[in-house]
Amino acid sequence: QVQLVESGGGLVQAGGSLRLSCAASGSDFKFNVMGWYRQAPGKQRELVATCTSGGSTNYADSVKGRFTISRDNAKNSVYLQMNSLKPEDTAVYYCNAVHVVLFPYNYWGQGTQVTVSS
Numbered sequence: 001q002v003q004l005v006e007s008g009g010g011l012v013q014a015g016g017s018l019r020l021s022c023a024a025s026g027s028d029f030k031f032n033v034m035g036w037y038r039q040a041p042g043k044q045r046e047l048v049a050t051c052t053s054g055g056s057t058n059y060a061d062s063v064k065g066r067f068t069i070s071r072d073n074a075k076n077s078v079y080l081q082m083n084s085l086k087p088e089d090t091a092v093y094y095c096n097a098v099h100v101v102l103f104p105y106n107y108w109g110q111g112t113q114v115t116v117s118s
Contacts, residue, residue, distance in 0.1 A: 002026045002107050004095045009112030016116070017083045022095030022109055024076040031097040032104070034071050034078035038091035038114075045094065049080060063089075085116045 008020040020036065035050030035058075049059045049069035057069055066085075071078040078095060095109035 002097075004097055004107055004109035006093065006095045006109045006112040009093060009114045011115045011117065012085055014085060014087055014116055014118050016085050017081070018085065018114060020080040020082070020093055020095075020112060020114075022078045022097075024097055024107070027076060027099070029099060030073055031076065031107075032100045033096075033098040035096050036069065036078070036080045037094045037096055038089075039094070039111075040088075040091040043091075048093070050096075051078060082114070085114075087116045087118045090114060090116050 003025050004022055006022045008018060012018055030053055033050050033052050036048040037045050038048050039045040047060055048063055049067055051057050051069045051071045053073055066083050068081040091114060092111040093114050094111045097107045099105050
């Protein structure tokens with residue numbers, strides 16, 4: 001059974017940095033896409049950044065230039081380096097992994113809280 005385990009969330013002051021990590025276990029395949037989503041209170045879950053197995057990346061406009069996604073295919077892991085954090089980045093961050101066979105199947109982590117104080 002595939003499990004995604006996130007770590008690295010916490011409380012940081014505005015302008016600070018955090019690094020999120022997500023490790024997948026229980027799979028014998030490489031995920032086509034791995035990425036991060038976030039959900040703030042009262043808002044819908046939104047994409048933050050994704051990275052394909054080939055290294056192509058995609059970012060939400062709100063985090064471009066501040067966040068960097070990377071992955072280690074050998075470890076089935078994905079990371080999110082978050083710099084210049086803003087209070088509006090406060091949310092629960094979820095790791096996502098997509099495996100495509102005949103159709104895409106999404107796996108989700110349990111989420112990690114990121115709180116940015118002003």
